[in-house]
Amino acid sequence: MIDLIFVGTLTVLTAGDPxxxxxxxxxxxxxxxxxxLAASVVDVEIQTADGQSVRVHVLPSEDLGLVHAAGLxxxxxxxxxxxxxxxxxxxxxxxxxxxxxILTHRFCSRCAAPTALDPExxxxxxxxxxxxxYPRISPAVIVLVQRGRRALLxxxxxxxxxxxxxxxGFVEPGETPEECVHREIKEEVGIRVHNIRYFGSQSHxxxxxxxxxxxxxxxxxxxxxxxxxxxxxxxxxxxxLPLRPHPRSIAFRLIEDFKQRIxxxxxxx
Numbered sequence: 001m002i003d004l005i006f007v008g009t010l011t012v013l014t015a016g017d018p019x020x021x022x023x024x025x026x027x028x029x030x031x032x033x034x035x036x037l038a039a040s041v042v043d044v045e046i047q048t049a050d051g052q053s054v055r056v057h058v059l060p061s062e063d064l065g066l067v068h069a070a071g072l073x074x075x076x077x078x079x080x081x082x083x084x085x086x087x088x089x090x091x092x093x094x095x096x097x098x099x100x101x102i103l104t105h106r107f108c109s110r111c112a113a114p115t116a117l118d119p120e121x122x123x124x125x126x127x128x129x130x131x132x133x134y135p136r137i138s139p140a141v142i143v144l145v146q147r148g149r150r151a152l153l154x155x156x157x158x159x160x161x162x163x164x165x166x167x168x169g170f171v172e173p174g175e176t177p178e179e180c181v182h183r184e185i186k187e188e189v190g191i192r193v194h195n196i197r198y199f200g201s202q203s204h205x206x207x208x209x210x211x212x213x214x215x216x217x218x219x220x221x222x223x224x225x226x227x228x229x230x231x232x233x234x235x236x237x238x239x240x241l242p243l244r245p246h247p248r249s250i251a252f253r254l255i256e257d258f259k260q261r262i263x264x265x266x267x268x269x
Contacts, residue, residue: 002054003028003037004095008061010074011092013083020083022092023072031070032063043117044098049087056095058103077206082246093205100207101135109133138209141180142168144254145193147218147235149262151255152189153242154225154233164234164242165251168211177212185216189233190224193217199257202250213250215258238262 003025005012012028013020029037037057046054064074077096081089105124108115113128123132144166145152153164169184171177178196185193199213225233236242238259245251 001025002048002052002091003057004054004092005032005037005040005057005059005067006096006099007059007064007067007074009076010061010064011077011080011096012067012072013075013080015071015073016083020073020075020080022084022088027070027072028057031067031072032059036063042099042102044095044102045122046091046094046098048091054091054095056099058099081248086248090203093203097135097205097208101133105133136208139171139177140168140204140209140211141171141177141184141214142166142211142250142254143181143185143193143196143214143216144199144258145185145191145216145218146258149238149265150235151238151241151258152191152218152223152233153236153255154189154230156229157231159245160243162243163245164232164236165245165249166254167233168251170209177214181214181216188226188229190226191221192219194219199254200250204250211250213254215254 004022005028012023014023040057040059042056042058044056046056048054067074077093080092084092105115107113108126108129108131110131111126111129113126115124115126115133118125118132121132123134125132152167154167155164159165167185167188169180169188171180181196182193185191193216195217197215199215201213202211204211223233241255241259244255
């Protein structure tokens with residue numbers, strides 16, 4: 001059994017020696033006490049890749065002092081993402097999303113009656129009106145637009161200094177991911193694309209997204225940046241790329257794939 005602790009929205013990890021990691025069950029018990037741990041359990045079912053059960057706890061933000069006093073720390077989910085192994089973060093991201101689902105669906109959104117978990121359908125069911133509530137997953141597209149040996153990369157105001165990334169946006173109701181690619185690129189930078197092909201996907205639990213990656217080719221148009229979405233967007237040559245997002249991100253993989261494809265083409269000439 002593995003215990004995961006969230007204090008408010010923060011993930012509890014070791015303080016980092018040399019890097020933060022998931023604390024042991026004993027460390028959590030020492031920090032918070034067995035009674036507080038037992039009272040904070042959220043009823044979700046999660047397993048590790050090797051079949052171990054994961055027990056999820058959510059405590060109020062006021063308990064952060066107890067965590068710090070025991071030599072542990074609360075990390076925002078994005079910080080935890082940078083420190084943990086892919087498998088550990090998969091567990092943490094899944095736990096965070098499912099815990100939020102449980103805690104925000106205690107009452108039915110249709111009739112306001114108290115809800116209950118339904119183990120047969122893996123949903124939250126309303127016993128009064130029968131409405132079933134499933135965990136929210138918000139699909140989004142992320143796209144590398146290519147123009148010969150140049151890639152279109154943009155800067156969000158939320159990015160670290162100097163970092164550029166591929167363009168992205170959420171799929172709207174009634175829209176396919178491919179239609180979203182056309183719309184988002186046109187809205188954000190004013191150009192049209194074609195030859196859209198699937199690249200890959202990545203769970204993105206910030207808080208509940210699924211990133212679907214594509215590569216597209218420039219068709220026509222000049223860059224006209226939407227200042228509400230981007231602070232800058234430019235065409236970058238494969239040999240002169242700017243700082244990129246975290247290597248674990250699908251954005252990084254899209255840009256790295258572009259770079260390697262251009263290098264392969266250059267080598268075959």
